[in-house]
Amino acid sequence: MSAHEQFAEDLALYALGALAGEERAELERHLDGCSQCRQELEALRGDMSLLALSVAGPKPPARSRQRLMMAVSREPRRSAAPARRPWWMLVPSFAAIALAIAVFALWSQNGGLKERIATLEKQSAAQQGELQKAHEVVATLTATDAMTVTLVAAKTPPQPQGKVMYVRDRGSLIFLASNMPMPPAQKMYELWLIPMKGAPMPAGMFKPDARGSAMVMNPPMPPGTEAKAFAVTVEPESGSSVPTMPIVMMGEGE
Amino acid sequence: MATLYDRYSAVVYSVALRVLGETGAAEDVLQEVFMQLWRNPGVFDSGRGKLGPWLAVIARNRAIDAVRKRRPETDIDDVIVSVQPDMASEADRAIAMEKVRSTLGAIPAAQRAALEMAYFEGLSHSEIAAKTGEPLGTIKTRIRAGLVALRKAFAT
Numbered sequence: 001m002s003a004h005e006q007f008a009e010d011l012a013l014y015a016l017g018a019l020a021g022e023e024r025a026e027l028e029r030h031l032d033g034c035s036q037c038r039q040e041l042e043a044l045r046g047d048m049s050l051l052a053l054s055v056a057g058p059k060p061p062a063r064s065r066q067r068l069m070m071a072v073s074r075e076p077r078r079s080a081a082p083a084r085r086p087w088w089m090l091v092p093s094f095a096a097i098a099l100a101i102a103v104f105a106l107w108s109q110n111g112g113l114k115e116r117i118a119t120l121e122k123q124s125a126a127q128q129g130e131l132q133k134a135h136e137v138v139a140t141l142t143a144t145d146a147m148t149v150t151l152v153a154a155k156t157p158p159q160p161q162g163k164v165m166y167v168r169d170r171g172s173l174i175f176l177a178s179n180m181p182m183p184p185a186q187k188m189y190e191l192w193l194i195p196m197k198g199a200p201m202p203a204g205m206f207k208p209d210a211r212g213s214a215m216v217m218n219p220p221m222p223p224g225t226e227a228k229a230f231a232v233t234v235e236p237e238s239g240s241s242v243p244t245m246p247i248v249m250m251g252e253g254e
Numbered sequence: 255m256a257t258l259y260d261r262y263s264a265v266v267y268s269v270a271l272r273v274l275g276e277t278g279a280a281e282d283v284l285q286e287v288f289m290q291l292w293r294n295p296g297v298f299d300s301g302r303g304k305l306g307p308w309l310a311v312i313a314r315n316r317a318i319d320a321v322r323k324r325r326p327e328t329d330i331d332d333v334i335v336s337v338q339p340d341m342a343s344e345a346d347r348a349i350a351m352e353k354v355r356s357t358l359g360a361i362p363a364a365q366r367a368a369l370e371m372a373y374f375e376g377l378s379h380s381e382i383a384a385k386t387g388e389p390l391g392t393i394k395t396r397i398r399a400g401l402v403a404l405r406k407a408f409a410t
Contacts, residue, residue, distance in 0.1 A: 012398035017315060018378040042303070045335040047401035049307030050408065051373050052269040052314055053351045054358055060267035064281045065259060068288050072255050075293065 007037055015044040162249050164230045171223030173203060175216040180208035183234050190235040191216055192243050196226045205239050255292055262306055266313040273317035273374050283317050307335040318376035357407040361400060368393050369400030
């Protein structure tokens with residue numbers, strides 16, 4: 001006796017709703033995996049429907065039809081949606097949920113960004129103020145119409161003079177010079193940083209204006225170089241990596 | 255819905271009436287079966303069977319549930335009915351009915367009795383066995399043999 005034959009009689013009982021308990025559970029488990037038995041069940045139900053015909057004859061009273069039509073008109077059809085929704089019908093729901101999550105994420109991100117913008121605006125305003133002050137200082141120092149007076153001991157002819165302001169950690173440097181004679185043709189002055197250890201480092205080229213004033217601002221310098229002294233030499237316009245003697249000006253840190 | 259009702263209400267009603275033996279209760283089952291179809295047309299899968307036989311099976315099951323005062327046991331959208339005649343026209347039905355009746359008349363009386371007790375009274379095989387005093391296995395065999403006899407009558 002095959003498994004299907006064994007189940008055949010139970011299937012008939014199951015179709016009629018007469019099977020209960022463990023027998024029923026066992027058969028349902030078997031049905032899940034057995035298409036042959038499922039087909040047999042469908043056929044048995046077909047047989048049941050035929051059996052219904054054996055008593056056909058009585059017609060329902062007319063009031064049954066009216067009652068049904070009344071009920072139908074009161075109850076709008078549930079949008080004719082199929083009982084089992086295909087998976088893609090759920091896509092809009094998923095999309096809506098995803099959208100809601102995205103909106104929330106953007107909203108909170110937006111809040112964070114606003115805070116950051118406010119902070120940056122404050123910082124920017126403070127920097128603008130400092131920059132303004134710096135501009136004023138630099139403008140005064142560099143203005144062509146600025147009156148530059150160097151005071152020296154009385155009865156001393158004007159001497160070339162240079163002043164270096166150097167901030168080691170930032171590698172920032174400002175050099176101001178006055179009473180500088182014009183260098184020979186195709187020559188320029190070059191400023192040198194003389195470190196505690198090692199060779200002098202180029203710290204910018206400059207040429208004085210008609211009044212002998214000159215300035216070097218923030219030449220490219222590696223930050224953190226400890227300066228022992230600064231010096232100025234005369235070099236070709238293209239600049240040199242090693243100072244050419246003689247040194248025309250020199251000074252040590254105070 | 256009116257068309258479906260006109261076509262199939264007699265099948266639904268007569269089987270419910272046979273099971274319940276009372277017109278009012280049969281009308282309730284009739285109403286319930288058609289309202290279920292109206293509310294949720296998806297319960298009937300037209301790709302896997304015909305509406306008439308499906309309604310007949312659902313009506314019988316609902317009527318049995320009512321007579322045994324139990325909650326519906328099977329989800330109606332699980333029910334697939336596979337059978338030839340679709341019971342849509344009165345002529346088809348009359349021919350099929352004649353065939354069913356002659357088949358039932360031809361099978362052994364004990365087989366017919368067991369089948370009818372199970373089908374129209376909703377008795378379980380053990381209840382039938384207790385009632386008739388016959389072995390459980392015999393009842394099981396008779397019920398199935400009766401159903402299969404109907405199928406064979408329509409297979410030709």
